[in-house]
Amino acid sequence: MNFPIISSLILLPSIGALFLFFINSKNITGIKYVSLFVSIINFLISIYLWLIFDQSSYEFQFVESRVWIKDFINYKVGVDGISILFIILTTFITPLCILSVNSSIKSRLKEFLIAILLMETLMIGVFCSLDLVIFYLFFEGGLIPMFLIIGIWGGERRVYSAFKFFLFTLLGSVLMLIAVISIYWIAGTTDVEELYKLGIDPKYQKLLWLAFFSSFAVKTPMWPVHTWLPDAHVEAPTAGSVLLAAVLLKMAGYGFIRFSIGLFPIASEYFVPFIFIISLIAIIYTSLVALMQDDMKKLIAYSSVAHMGFVTLGLFTFTQQGVEGGIFQMISHGIVSAALFFSVGVVYDRTHSRRINDYGGLVNVMPKYSILLMVFTLGSLGLPGTTGFIGEFLILMGTFKKSFLVAAIASLGVILGAAYMLWLYKRVVFGELTNQKLLKIIDLNKNELFILTLLALSIIFFGFYPDPFSNTYSLSVENFLNEYNDKLNNYNLNQ
Amino acid sequence: MINLFYISTEIFLSLSILLLLIIGVFKKNSASFVYNFSIIILLFGLAININLNPQSPIDLFNNSYKIDNFTTLIKSIILISTFLVMLCSFNYVKQNEILKIEYPILILSSILGMLVMVSSNDLMVFYVGLELQSLALYVLAAFKRDNILSSESGLKYFVLSALSSGLLLYGCSLVYGFSSSTNFDLIYQNSESIEYGIIFGIVFILVGLAFKITAVPFHMWAPDVYDGSPTSVTVIFAILPKIAALTVFINFLYGPFLEMFDQWQAVIIFLSIGSMVFGAVAAIGQKKLKRLIAYSSISHMGFALAGLSVGTNEGIQNSIIYLIIYLIMNIAFFSCLFMLKRENQYFDKVEDLSGLSKNHPLLSLSMMIILFSLAGIPPLAGFFAKFYIFTAVIEQSMYFLAIVGLLSTVIAAFYYIRLIKVMYFDEQREKYDLNHSFGLKMILVVSSTIILIYFINPNIINNFVSNITII
Secondary structure: OOOOHHHHHHHHHHHHHHHHHOOOOOOHHHHHHHHHHHHHHHHHHHHHHHHHOOOOOOOOEEEEEEEEEOOOEEEEEEEOOOHHHHHHHHHHHHHHHHHHHHHHOOOOHHHHHHHHHHHHHHHHHHHHEOEHHHHHHHHHHOHHHHHHHHHHHOOOOHHHHHHHHHHHHHHHHHHHHHHHHHHHHHHOOOEHHHHHHHOOOHHHHHHHHHHHHHHHHHHOOOOOOOOHHHHHHHHOOHHHHHHHHHHHHHHHHHHHHHHHHHHOHHHHHHOHHHHHHHHHHHHHHHHHHHHOOOEHHHHHHHHHHHHHHHHHHHHOOOOHHHHHHHHHHHHHHHHHHHHHHHHHHHHHHHHOOOEHHHOOOHHHHOHHHHHHHHHHHHHHHOOOOOHHHHHHHHHHHHHHHHOHHHHHHHHHHHHHHHHHHHHHHHHHHOOOOOOHHHHHOOOOOHHHHHHHHHHHHHHHHHHHOOHHHHHHHHHHHHHHHHHHHHHHHHHHHHO | OOOHHHHHHHHHHHHHHHHHHHHHHHOOOOHHHHHHHHHHHHHHHHHHHHHHOOOOOEEEOOOOEEEOHHHHHHHHHHHHHHHHHHHHOHHHHHHOOOOOOHHHHHHHHHHHHHHHHHHEOEHHHHHHHHHHHHHHHHHHHOOOOOOHHHHHHHHHHHHHHHHHHHHHHHHHHHHHHHHOOOEHHHHHHHOOOOOHHHHHHHHHHHHHHHHHOOOOOOOOHHHHHHHHOOHHHHHHHHHHHHHHHHHHHHHHHOOOOHHHHHHHHHHHHHHHHHHHHHHHHHHHHOOEHHHHHHHHHHHHHHHHHHHHOOOOHHHHHHHHHHHHHHHHHHHHHHHHHHHOEEOOEEOOEHHHHOOHHHHOHHHHHHHHHHHHHHHOOOOOHHHHHHHHHHHHHHHOOOHHHHHHHHHHHHHHHHHHHHHHHHHHHOOOOOOOOOOOOHHHHHHHHHHHHHHHHHHHOOHHHHHHHOOOOOO
């Protein structure tokens, strides 16, 4: 029997968390080193997984299957070209979050790191589970640590935000639970691979699709159920915002690919206009809203909604470029938004203000910070040479194939994105240094410099050379679309 | 010759009760001794009961008493949860000056009544068991007799319960009148054609039983009685009568009245939806933990009833799993309540939890696990309880029930996480005492660990019920 590498990826952070539980909470350095160590080991394992991953196959690899609930559910995990990238994104972001706690978390550090590590377990679990019930478990389990992260270590309105986050997401996903159980009774299994082969009876697909959609739409978040996101982001501590933006939102995008489109192709085709319309509203409307924000975190949160609008747009074009673009955009947004939230965290830790008007002229006092923030801003607005460009470009290309009008409107979103990001940058970094408090502000310390440089380098590197990513997922996407078209054609022939 | 071996648990309990009475009368200041002795008696009773392990159903006393693996399992659950309840509430009982010899003896009599109820295969036997357990519980509710709330709750429980017993008896007499028998098997045979008289009878019986498990709309007594009774009695109310009454639900509905499934299913669905929704909504505004848990248990009973309304063996099995997990969560929750003590005074308001996580990190951690589990958030045990129920419900395509139930869990989640908010996000208060008995600590640690790690191997609990076949 092979070494269960995926299960160890899932379990390792939890074991680390359990270990932390028994360390004295006064031993701060010990706690930090243990959690950092665990998360870096996990990152290395995931890189190793990527290296030994067979890119010439679209099958699920490293599949582990065990009986879990007798005669009912099997514990089944595995990765394909799509999910492995999200796992790497997760294991890449988590150590950076743990590094960043030095300056931002003042109390109950041990509990915070335990929550982060548990979160990592659950996030990795989401991306590699190949059984609907297991997926649901990981997907929902994430509520508990995230609720605590926002609620305990958040800002002033943390209680409101934590409740809103919890109840919105729970409400969305209970319908998915009903759908999962229904699938079990309709198809006789909840095993994703089996379900791909069997297909689901077309007469149920639309309702099931809607049930899954209700959960993923809240989590993505799509307009009009996006309102929890700005609140959650604003109040969450830096590391929490980063995890939320970089990885948690991607769970839903991943869910769209793996489950909504993969399991219900006929319903997905049926709902394409619907998705296009709300994606366009998300892109245009939230970009406009982002323009008017005076809170930095809120602005970035709204920009996340707009970027995720691009993702759903790309995924539902069902073209090679569109889907690849959607996946790439998710990875890119994972890195860029993480970087932006880290950047806001840097100045917030120093001045305890997130209001854009309190800043201005930072370039005079924080040159290193200003340069790095420039890279992230450009990455976010999709300048060629950054990862943001590749994602948006592919998505728009795929959309043009489907509909000229939709692509034209979506392109407007790119311009608006440039507008709010550049304006934000101008107001924060350039101009006169009016706020006296900013005179004494210090530039990045080693820790922050390391985190932000690493993120900036990866934005630029993968912006010029996206092949490592695209080689990994292209075959899986191709096969995925072939299967999709086959199922659709079969259905149309039978009609 | 009647084989008395199979009712040795009941015989043992009755003899022990008599023995304890004698000890209590002749030995002065023996309350503490009697209490501890009765805990040991429960353990022995449990051992005897497990030892029975009948391979095939056994009928006793002209078929009016039934022992099979289902009743044995339920009896074991009742005995073990009474054991745990008495173990964890000892300090509470002692410090609230309700430690008298009657206290443990009343609990044991109530348990005896429940065991009779569970095994009954005849309306008369069933009623005798029901009254024995209720009468003991009336006294227990009013046990802190100097306390006005406790007396009120005892009286309230007595009056309302008597009313419901009256309805139940009326239902029994209707059933007897139209089927000319009180024996479950004979009723089944005689009621092949569906007559309105029997249906009326069933409805009246269901009303009486719904009262015992606090299903909406027969729940009104629960918050007051839960709140007024001493906490050590509240925990009994929250667990034991519900297990016994739900078992009777199963014995009734899937025994003599199985043919009338279509008729009573609507009643059960109504009770279930009402309880789930009302329990979730009404708990939101509560300021006292005991009232809150009363509404929460109303809501949980709704879920258990949802499993019974399905009409399949899986539904019944999943309801029993639900009950087992429910009782673990409740015992854990009440052990937390028993720990909120400062200078011999116990606290039971929501605001008393304020900032608990700073002073008592472990206590609040287990409380948090319990609350998330009660709310049904994966991967805790409470989620699986609901998951199984809805698996059975959706198998029969009862989507409306499933959607209402799951939406009500979202509403209910609000008040559970409100408690977590109070513990974790609010300002801290004075510390509570730490000198708890070893038993109490062990129960809390073990039960919250079971809740936490249940997902690793769910088969352990499922195996208990997997060979139960009612239909």
